[in-house]
Every structure is written in C-alpha cells, then in structure tokens.
Amino acid sequence: MKINPFKLERYFAIYEFTAKYLLSPSDCESLPMEQLLKGADEESLKLWKDLKLGYTESRGHPILREEITKLYHNINVDDVITIVPEEGIFIAMNAILEEGDHVIVVDPIYQSLSEIPKSLGCSVTNWTVKLKDHRWSLDIDFLEKSICEKTKMIIVNFPHNPTGYLPTKEEFSKIIEIAKKHDLYLFSDEMYWLLEHREGEGLPSAGDTYEKGISLFGLSKTFSLPGLRLGWLVTQDKALMDKIANFKDYTTICGSASSEVLGIMALRQKETILKKNRERILDNKASAKDFFKRYNELFTWIEPRGGSIAFPKLSEKIKVVEFCDRVVKDKSIMILPGETFDYDGNHFRIGLGRENFKQILKELEAYIIEEIKNYY
Incomplete structure (x- = not known):
C-alpha cells in the first residue's frame, strides 16, 4: 500500500x-479525569476500582457495547465493534473496497476518508460542499448523476468537517434512498453527531437506518475525551461486521481496558x-x-x-x-x-x-x- x-x-x-x-x-x-470520575455511577466506579490491565474482548467490553446501543434504535450489541476512530475508517474501507471500485466522497473531508480508497486502487469522485446564498450546501442531484456501474460506496460526514454543514433530514433521507436504489454501501463519519446547533435538526445514524450503512462515532469530539482513543463502528450487515472484526485482528486486536471503563462512565453521563x-x-x-x-x-x-x-x-x-x-x-x-x-x-x-x-x-x-x- x-x-x-x-x-x-x-x-x-x-x-x-x-x-x-x-x-x-x-x-x-x-x-479532566477527576470530573469524569466524580460523575460516575456506582457500577462504573466498581469496574474502575477492580480493573485489571489485561487484554480485552476484541469487539469491546459487553457493558460498553450495551451502553453504545442506547444511542440507536435498531442496533444490538452484535452490531457494534469498538475501535480507535481512525482505525475504524481504515479497516472498514479495507473490508469493503477493492481495486477498480468507484466511490463518491463528500469534499472537503478528513483526508483518510478519500485517501484510503485511493490507496486501495479505487477511483474517487469528489462531491463538493459549495457556498450557495451564503450557506454551505450539497447538490443531491450530482450524487445520483455520479453513480456508475463500478460505484460501491458513498462516503459522507455530517455534521461536516471542516464547514459545519448539516443537511436537512429530508436531504439525508434522499441520500439513503439513492444508496438503497443502487445497492451501495454508505459509510457515514458521524464523529460530530449530537452537536447540532438547533433543537430537532439532528440526523439519524446511517448504520441505524440503512442495512448497508456503516456509522463511525466515538468519544473524541462530542464527548470531550480524545485521549481515550475510543470509538466504534455500527452496522446491521452481519457479514460485513464479521469482515471488520477479522481485519481488526491485524490492527489493534483489542481496545484499552482503562479506556473502555472510562467510556462506560462517559456514556452514562451523556x-x-x-x-x-x-x-x-x-x-x-x-x-x-x-x-x-x-x-x-x-x-x-x-x-x-x-x-x-x-x-x-x-x-x-x-x-x-x-x-x-x-x-x-x-x-x-x-x-x-x-x-x-x-x-x-x-x-x-x-x-x-x-x-x-x-x-x-x-x-x-x-x-x-x-x-x-x-x-x-
């Protein structure tokens, strides 16, 4: 590579x-660690006190994954795997994409979301966020027109880094409809999820809404805990989840024991x-x-x-x-x-x-x- x-x-x-x-x-x-511990519930504090710094379950601590499912509607613990967020991008792309595939990527974007497909031999079409009437916007029609026979995946990031753009719920639904219509994977970087600026404008998670959706979320941005290096992928596609889990065996294998318990505390203080x-x-x-x-x-x-x-x-x-x-x-x-x-x-x-x-x-x-x- x-x-x-x-x-x-x-x-x-x-x-x-x-x-x-x-x-x-x-x-x-x-x-601060002190603040996180101060707000923790009794069970989390006991997990912390009794913690042994050994290896952990590859897909993540069962209690942590159970807490993660509470953020979604259609996701169960088997639909969740914990990862380092950047690792999640890397292994999901490697599990799905092959040389010769075509992907459509929102642009500008966190570089790995476009660079990793390119490194795998995929062709990439940029779907550019543009200024229209002094607001950021995406042309949904451009997305459908860009799909070809070799298109395998649409890659999005909402709320968008670096612009702060957020499509309407109707626009996001249309993106999912287009992915369904053409039987495409939809990889959704949702690292800024739950930080919408107006009440009621939050989008559903792609992995929660669409069978071939894969959502990336974690604690670095929204939960103020980048030092934990803790995130997760969710998808309802069981075969894909198995591929992702297999690929993780060649990267981190398992997560940090201390980060997992601190992650449980954070999710319970959401x-x-x-x-x-x-x-x-x-x-x-x-x-x-x-x-x-x-x-x-x-x-x-x-x-x-x-x-x-x-x-x-x-x-x-x-x-x-x-x-x-x-x-x-x-x-x-x-x-x-x-x-x-x-x-x-x-x-x-x-x-x-x-x-x-x-x-x-x-x-x-x-x-x-x-x-x-x-x-x-």
Whole structure:
C-alpha cells in the first residue's frame, strides 16, 4: 500500500504542542479525569476500582457495547465493534473496497476518508460542499448523476468537517434512498453527531437506518475525551461486521481496558457532557460571528449548523497559507488553512469547542490591529 502524507495531521504535528494558542482544534474542551470520575455511577466506579490491565474482548467490553446501543434504535450489541476512530475508517474501507471500485466522497473531508480508497486502487469522485446564498450546501442531484456501474460506496460526514454543514433530514433521507436504489454501501463519519446547533435538526445514524450503512462515532469530539482513543463502528450487515472484526485482528486486536471503563462512565453521563459542550459551542459561535463581522473587509463568516467547527473565508488580498504562517510565527496562534483539506477558496478552519476560544480571538484581534495596514 502506498499512501500520501496526511496534510492535516502533519500540520498539527508541527504546531499543536508548540504554539501558545490553538484556534483550529475540532474537539471540545477535554474532560479532566477527576470530573469524569466524580460523575460516575456506582457500577462504573466498581469496574474502575477492580480493573485489571489485561487484554480485552476484541469487539469491546459487553457493558460498553450495551451502553453504545442506547444511542440507536435498531442496533444490538452484535452490531457494534469498538475501535480507535481512525482505525475504524481504515479497516472498514479495507473490508469493503477493492481495486477498480468507484466511490463518491463528500469534499472537503478528513483526508483518510478519500485517501484510503485511493490507496486501495479505487477511483474517487469528489462531491463538493459549495457556498450557495451564503450557506454551505450539497447538490443531491450530482450524487445520483455520479453513480456508475463500478460505484460501491458513498462516503459522507455530517455534521461536516471542516464547514459545519448539516443537511436537512429530508436531504439525508434522499441520500439513503439513492444508496438503497443502487445497492451501495454508505459509510457515514458521524464523529460530530449530537452537536447540532438547533433543537430537532439532528440526523439519524446511517448504520441505524440503512442495512448497508456503516456509522463511525466515538468519544473524541462530542464527548470531550480524545485521549481515550475510543470509538466504534455500527452496522446491521452481519457479514460485513464479521469482515471488520477479522481485519481488526491485524490492527489493534483489542481496545484499552482503562479506556473502555472510562467510556462506560462517559456514556452514562451523556446528557451532562452534551449540554455543556453544546452551550460552549453556541456561545463561541456567537463570539466568532461578532468578531468576523467586525472585520468583514478581511473575513467572510459562514454560519455552521452543526459540530464544533466552522470554515470562514479570508480576503483574497492575502493567501490563507501565508496568513496562517504569519500569525503562528508572530503571535503563536495556530490556524489551520483550507489547503490541508485540498480545498481552494482561501478558507481556514476554526474550532468552537474550547474554553479559551474567546481569549484566542482577543489575541488574534490584537494582531490584526497591529498589522492592519498589511491586510487592507
């Protein structure tokens, strides 16, 4: 297998642990261990106290998988396998795709969702999220027109990274209908699921709704626990689940014993964790909107509808890569340029889930005021 460098991850590798301020993380403020343990129920605390750091069940702790099923309607424990989220993408693609297959991928997207199919010898059609009437949108008709005899899979990500785009329930239903009509797999990266910005706009999970749907979810973004490296795949396709489980034997084999118990605790505190994260995201989004509109000759703000990210646009007077490079060198503020998603248009990603977001905006504002003559 030959695979290209992961642009986003390589960019983060340079600055994530050296820059003073990070404006672009996509996860929500990480939970302290003390807080997670404080909110845990009696059974979870006993599991933690009695924990032995041995090998674990390959498909995941039975209690953890039972807790995961409570997020869905049509999923049972045999439809769930725990994985590291990136691992889930890798093994699902390898279990399904073969050289010569064709896939349709929402674009821009987390690079592995398009890069792994390419590395397997698949042809890839980009289904691009575009600006229409100052809102992000997808052309559903383009999806159907792009399907050919060799198409095997549609790959989506909602809420969308990096734009925060969220289709309507009707649009998502149409995507599923198209997948059913053509008997295609639907791989749905749902890492920002449950972080919709308006009540009632949440989408159903693809794996819960469609027999050939595969959903990826986990604790890194929505649940503020990226350090656990814990996620899962769900699908009602029993034969596919067996293939995925077989492939996992060649990657991690099984999960971390401590992460599984902490994951049980987190899922049992779902409402508390989600409420706090949604409130912080909406508060930070309001601050971002005010900030970018205050400097509307330099930035264009495009409202996200879900997730913990947004994708504003920088004025064409300066290239976004140059801007991001100057800001991190002069003010130690890391900003992720859209080029790391292979996306043209002078956009950059911001993360709305962190506690210090407003402070970083103040630092960025001070820099803009200092350098204003260089931008207008």
